Amino acid sequence: MEKLNLLYEGKAKKVFTTEDADVLIVDYKDDATAFNGLKKGTIVGKGAINNRMTNHVFKLLEAEGVPTHLIEELSDRETAVKKVEIVPLEVIIRNFSAGSFAKKMGMEEGIKFLCPTLEFSYKNDDLGDPFINKYYALALGLATEEEIETITKYAFKVNEVLQKYFDSLNLDLIDFKIEFGRYKGQIILADEISPDTCRLWDKDTHEKLDKDRFRRDLGNVEDAYKEVFKRLGIH
Numbered sequence: 101m102e103k104l105n106l107l108y109e110g111k112a113k114k115v116f117t118t119e120d121a122d123v124l125i126v127d128y129k130d131d132a133t134a135f136n137g138l139k140k141g142t143i144v145g146k147g148a149i150n151n152r153m154t155n156h157v158f159k160l161l162e163a164e165g166v167p168t169h170l171i172e173e174l175s176d177r178e179t180a181v182k183k184v185e186i187v188p189l190e191v192i193i194r195n196f197s198a199g200s201f202a203k204k205m206g207m208e209e210g211i212k213f214l215c216p217t218l219e220f221s222y223k224n225d226d227l228g229d230p231f232i233n234k235y236y237a238l239a240l241g242l243a244t245e246e247e248i249e250t251i252t253k254y255a256f257k258v259n260e261v262l263q264k265y266f267d268s269l270n271l272d273l274i275d276f277k278i279e280f281g282r283y284k285g286q287i288i289l290a291d292e293i294s295p296d297t298c299r300l301w302d303k304d305t306h307e308k309l310d311k312d313r314f315r316r317d318l319g320n321v322e323d324a325y326k327e328v329f330k331r332l333g334i335h
């Protein structure tokens with residue numbers, strides 16, 4: 101399978117068309133941004149780690165009944181995926197307080213919740229991805245009620261599977277963001293699951309092993325990505 105034309109370039113990935121109208125090739129970059137692109141940098145080796153980690157995790161999720169856009173890993177950085185229409189909602193699940201939640205609620209980070217939370221952001225860079233609820237999404241026609249139900253069900257399932265999986269790697273899944281797409285009338289998981297889009301803390305030391313090291317200038321950014329990748333055991 102070969103790249104034809106550049107369809108879209110995002111902050112962390114390029115997306116190319118192929119000869120098959122239903123198939124795209126995603127090419128993961130080492131570029132990193134934070135705060136809606138205000139902070140820019142490079143995390144050497146990130147593209148390959150995020151590509152391979154996403155595919156590994158998507159395979160686990162497929163086996164547990166969550167459909168994904170994954171078709172085939174083509175190289176360290178490139179993957180063939182089903183061409184979806186992205187639902188413009190960022191779906192965020194949290195198991196522990198951290199980040200914007202901790203700030204908003206005036207809480208310290210790392211407090212385990214009684215049950216997971218789910219929230220939506222409207223995927224819109226000009227607006228800085230504002231927090232919205234299901235009723236905003238319905239009123240604006242961002243998704244149908246049935247789609248939101250499916251997305252919610254899959255998001256909690258992803259959390260269940262990933263919490264167990266990361267636990268086995270001695271990592272706490274603090275929170276994560278996922279995106280879904282429409283493909284031939286079905287909702288499927290798209291985008292990526294990586295240290296860019298998850299907060300992962302070592303269970304014993306509580307060391308942050310994710311993009312917060314870049315966002316907050318904590319140092320050892322590359323090492324954190326490598327450590328997560330090493331624990332996946334996919335060489």
Ligand code: TMP
Nearest residue numbers: 198199200201275276277296297298299
């Ligand atoms: P938050 O605490 O900043 O709202 O982030 C929640 C989770 O979502 C965290 O795991 C990081 C992830 N995330 C993204 O993947 N992309 C984003 O643009 C933001 C703001 C957060």
